[in-house]
Amino acid sequence: MLKIGVILGSTRDTRIGGKAAEWLMALAGQRTDLAFELIDLRDYALPFFNERASNMHAPTQDPEGLRWQKKIAEFDGYVIIAAEYNHGPTASLKNALDYAYVEWLRKPVSFVGYGSVGAARAIEQLRLIAVELQMAPIRSAVHIQGGDFLPIMMGQKTFNDLAHLPPLVTAMLDDLSWWANALKAAREQ
Ligand SMILES: Cc1cc2nc3c(=O)[nH]c(=O)nc-3n(C[C@H](O)[C@H](O)[C@H](O)COP(=O)(O)O)c2cc1C
Numbered sequence: 734m735l736k737i738g739v740i741l742g743s744t745r746d747t748r749i750g751g752k753a754a755e756w757l758m759a760l761a762g763q764r765t766d767l768a769f770e771l772i773d774l775r776d777y778a779l780p781f782f783n784e785r786a787s788n789m790h791a792p793t794q795d796p797e798g799l800r801w802q803k804k805i806a807e808f809d810g811y812v813i814i815a816a817e818y819n820h821g822p823t824a825s826l827k828n829a830l831d832y833a834y835v836e837w838l839r840k841p842v843s844f845v846g847y848g849s850v851g852a853a854r855a856i857e858q859l860r861l862i863a864v865e866l867q868m869a870p871i872r873s874a875v876h877i878q879g880g881d882f883l884p885i886m887m888g889q890k891t892f893n894d895l896a897h898l899p900p901l902v903t904a905m906l907d908d909l910s911w912w913a914n915a916l917k918a919a920r921e922q
Pocket residue numbers: 743744745747748749750751816817818819820821847848849850851852886
């Protein structure tokens with residue numbers, strides 16, 4: 734079974750990202766074609782990037798950076814759970830993306846975003862970053878926005894209350910599965 738890493742991209746103490754991750758992992762766990770593992774950036778004490786170059790060009794020195802790369806190498810594709818801070822991705826996520834390179838190469842990535850516009854602006858930036866990392870950012874993504882997100886942010890509703898979202902998650906993961914299979918076969922050739 735292909736392995737998908739679900740990267741939880743926000744780390745602040747009061748983050749809502751943890752609830753999004755819990756909800757997504759419960760849905761993802763129902764699938765029989767993909768195996769999912771949650772990768773919480775809180776579990777990696779990555780410094781601000783302080784290497785001579787990306788690991789495509791120079792071996793990483795920082796032990797935590799190496800531990801991060803080893804984890805990322807395990808997967809055939811990724812789902813990034815994306816918050817939007819000031820119309821961009823969180824700094825912790827960008828730093829973590831920078832802290833690997835060869836591990837991302839030619840693997841697909843999709844997104845689950847939440848915020849006033851479902852983190853659409855952050856996710857568009859993340860797609861550009863993913864291209865530079867030689868990943869394949871796929872079109873399908875799940876955006877939890879506006880009237881759906883505000884009651885969650887205010888603590889009046891949970892992600893589980895939004896019955897129209899699971900089919901969108903299914904469609905996104907179906908697409909990710911196709912790309913993960915296709916790119917794994919291509920990498921192995
Ligand atoms: C520093 C900061 C900047 C934010 N900027 C935006 C933004 O540009 N667009 C948006 O929709 N929400 C923005 N928000 C609100 C977030 O969508 C909301 O706080 C969300 O819960 C953040 O994810 P997190 O709780 O997992 O950290 C911002 C929140 C913070 C803390």
